[in-house]
Amino acid sequence: EAGVTQFPSHSVIEKGQTVTLRCDPISGHDNLYWYRRVMGKEIKFLLHFVKESKQDESGMPNNRFLAERTGGTYSTLKVQPAELEDSGVYFCASSQDSLTSMMGQFFGPGTRLTVL
């Protein structure tokens, strides 16, 4: 069974540009989560999808970030326009059951975003 995959693995862009990150969850997992880790700091929750609906987006830093999950399968996270402080590693995770999410939450390898 394939795990959670993320694309690209690395992205280097200039301030003001747009970047789109993609996450493919484990097949059959209705719950999809985005997290971010800024260099040297803690991993922070961004948002949670249940199928195509946003269940919780309380962690989204500002309106430059837009997450979508059309069709309830893969998800994209777009940053537009990117700022220097957006640099970090963006993790995606998926799980079958949101209530016990930590019991069975599977993480992808992350996308390392560098904004110059």
Place this chain on the structure above:
Amino acid sequence: AQSVTQLDSQVPVFEEAPVELRCNYSSSVSVYLFWYVQYPNQGLQLLLKYLSGSTLVKGINGFEAEFNKSQTSFHLRKPSVHISDTAEYFCAVRTDGGGSYIPTFGRGTSLIVHP
């Protein structure tokens, strides 16, 4: 609100030596506690978790952790490390009941095992 503190950003050890990675948390309610590991170029992988019951929890790869409620700690230990244990380790906490199920992570501890 809850928080997690991993005091050591980096822990260098020699192969076959014991290691302890420290984790302290604060929370006004009961919590579940977790340790995750991230090997280079891989996703976070659950090492072990404390939900209830015995305070000594055993996980994969020979790691164990002890929940100490009075000291609000959940330190991770391994009696003899291998080169392959070189990775970043994250402690995480979430509430054990109602309310947010979103985990709070620590800043991570980089374990570097030298030959």
